[in-house]
Amino acid sequence: MRVRGRAAVVAALTRPTVRSLPWRLLAGGWALGVVVAAVPALFSLDLPAAALADVVRAAALCGAVGTAFALDDPARHTTGAVPVPRPLRQTLRVAVVGLAGAVWWAAVLGAVRAGADAASWGVLPAGALTVEAAALSGLALALAGAAVRFSAVRLPGPAVAAALPALPVAAAVFLPYEHALFVPPGDPRWADAHTLWAGILAVTLAVWAACGPEPRRRVRGAPGRGGGVPKRGGGRTRRAIARNLG
Amino acid sequence: MTRPTVSAAGLTLSYRGTRAVDEVTLRLTEGVTGLLGPNGAGKTTLLRILATATVPDNGAFTVLGHDPSTVTGRQDARRVLGYLPQNPGFHPDFTAFEFVDYVAVLKELTDRRTRHAEARRVLDAVGLADVRGKRIRKLSGGMKQRVALAAALVGDPGFLVLDEPTVGLDPEQRMRFRELIAEAGEGRTVLLSTHQTEDVAMLCHRVVVMDQGRVRFDGTPAELTAVADGRVWRSAERQPGARAGWRTGTGEFRNVGDPPEGARLVEPTLEDGYLLALGGDPVAGVAA
Structure with a gap:
């Protein structure tokens, strides 16, 4: 059998990856997001920029709930011992979801714009809200990635999707006033809040990336992976290894 | 003595303070080796370690000369092994052919023509040629097991790890599966975990009995039967x-x-020897 390079693997893997994604669940979250974004247009609501920002945030949260299913892989264990590494497989999944997600986000902004008057749309900071949406989806990926890395679960999506809406609520309730994440456009805290959002995006993507590689050493005490014993063998073990493996 | 294809020494893995695999030392050679043991004996954990799906706390092993403790070593080991897990999962909307083809890509068979030929070969080998275009969700449990075996056989691996492949199959399907495993054992090393002593009696040139994470017996089926003489x-x-x-x-x-x-x-029967090998001290004939 000829072994080709990574590019050839990626090319061959793209189609089955697209086929293997849980599109119904992803699309469910995204469709709900578009419906939420279309509410002002559907009901001819004349909302101010602050309310429009909250509509966009609600749509972003729906999208993040859909993204929580991106790493669901019912065949995880059947394909658990293949040479193509997990980071490559996950990256390809996330890239495909990311591309589709970008189209979805454009649809969300388009739906909001259709229902907003020119003045409100003009002061709505779409770029900063896009960073918020990306951070929420990044959070979903980080949680799903951690679930895959630290447990044997095949479908982390349902648990992550269930937990995700609670996190922005908790942030709104527990974060101090000066570090609030959900601030209206034009608020003096806007710049600081979006520095924080950018930080969340960077950290969540870093966590997802760090959870990708399969471990060479077990994590002490990690859920479902036990731990709590010394990593190196005693003299008896080392002698046995030397004897048997030469 | 036949040269071992898989060697393991001092393999240990603990789950929350319990040693699921406790200082296991093994040498596997060509042919089918049966791994017997009760539930919770550590069979699946040992198989997952040897299939490189999980990492031991202690100990080392090689698969056809590759040391999976390094990133490149693990990849090399994975290129020469096939793994059928205890509860294989599938993408249910894939056809049998699409799923095996997908696994072939994951085994780095990137040339489309070669890959498709390989998918057809392994599906033919497990007797699924007629249903290869059928969606997996519509296949019976036995057929799904055969799809998983076909996926494990992709790339003609030298080491095949099979975790209770006959569980949940009716007698006829189990018989068919035994034939497949016997064929798979020709010219390669197969490690077969099972609860069924009949599987071992019919298929295996060697049997390892595990209990409480330890190897209790390692020998031929005849030697295990003789334990009960x-x-x-x-x-x-x-x-x-x-x-x-x-x-x-x-x-x-x-x-x-x-x-x-x-x-x-x-x-005595093989099952009598197995019952005597469980618990207590390792019985006569044990190599570990």
């Missing part, structure tokens, strides 16, 4: 001193353990 007897009543005893169809009890004086000894 002179230690199986029949009686009219239940024998309190027997290690195990059960009422047979004739109404008599069949007992395994240390027989009382004058006991009616009977010919």
